[in-house]
Amino acid sequence: MMAVAQPKIEKETDDCSLLPLVHDIIKCMDKDSQDVHQELAKLKTKIQEAREQISNMPGIESSPQEQQQQLATLREQVSTKNQLLQKYKGLCMFDVPKAS
């Protein structure tokens, strides 16, 4: 499972790397190829797409530490409310006298 997950994570991180595109541009410049402009456009597009992706990603408005604090608070809230409900539902305040 980990072996399958790891390549996927590596692929995801490689997808957001800009170095391959920069490398392609440098190669084209060395060869004096006409594809330089095309590669430059690709780099520009990739940077723009990265910006849009970052804007749409959920949960990154706070730092990881702040997010963990919020998560702990929410878990505590759920636990407290569950306990409260269990307490009230299981509470019997009246002793019903036996019918004589």
Place this chain on the structure above:
Amino acid sequence: MRRSLRELNMATAAEKSTKQRLLSVLDDLEVLSRELIEMLALSRGQKLPTPGEDTQVLELLVQRDKEFQELMGVARQQGKVHHEMQLLEKEVEKRDSDIQQLQKQLKEAEHILATAVYQAKEKLKSIDKARKGSISSEEIIKYAHRISASNAVCAPLNWVPGDPRRPYPTDLEMRSGMLGHMANLPTNGVNGHLPGDALAAGRLPDILTPHYPWQSSDVSVGMLPPHHGNDFGLEPPGHNKENEDDVEAMSTDSSSSSSDSD
């Protein structure tokens, strides 16, 4: 000094959100890649760049790219945590709703119980009050019989239309009583009497003589009607035994019940 600045930078970087850091690193990547490409382009021309500068830029570019990739990994992780937080928030909302519902039911139960307790206390007060002022049922029944005996609640069995008897003192009876005689006194000119009225003399015609159950059988004509003052007392002086018999007879008469309603 250097350590405190370094700590300040770290603290500042930690306070920044992941989004801000990502955008900042991406801007740096854009600038560095553009600079590198420009330097390489210039190196092909006549002007030579400063030696080592392109290496420095390249190293920075690689470093920034690595940082960008790490931050993207953190951002993805934060996305998963955010999803879990959304689920927890929904659960919190559901629990809040359950608690509110339970609170509403408890309030309702409290109101019902408070009302029941109040009513029970009022009933207990009434019971206690009744016990303090209790009266023997025998006396109440005797009292009821005496009221019934005067035919005030039900006509006599032999009463027919035209019978002058009434369940209240009639005009003739009033005039033939003490009050009527008081009116005859010279000093009392307020309650006069009708001239030539035989009743004023204290005499009643035979047919108009009322016959009350409590009257004894040897009452002669013309005698004044008996004084009614003590008839409704529980223990009247000179209580006639015949009255008791009539009362007992009345008590057996179902028609004398006060429950009759017209």
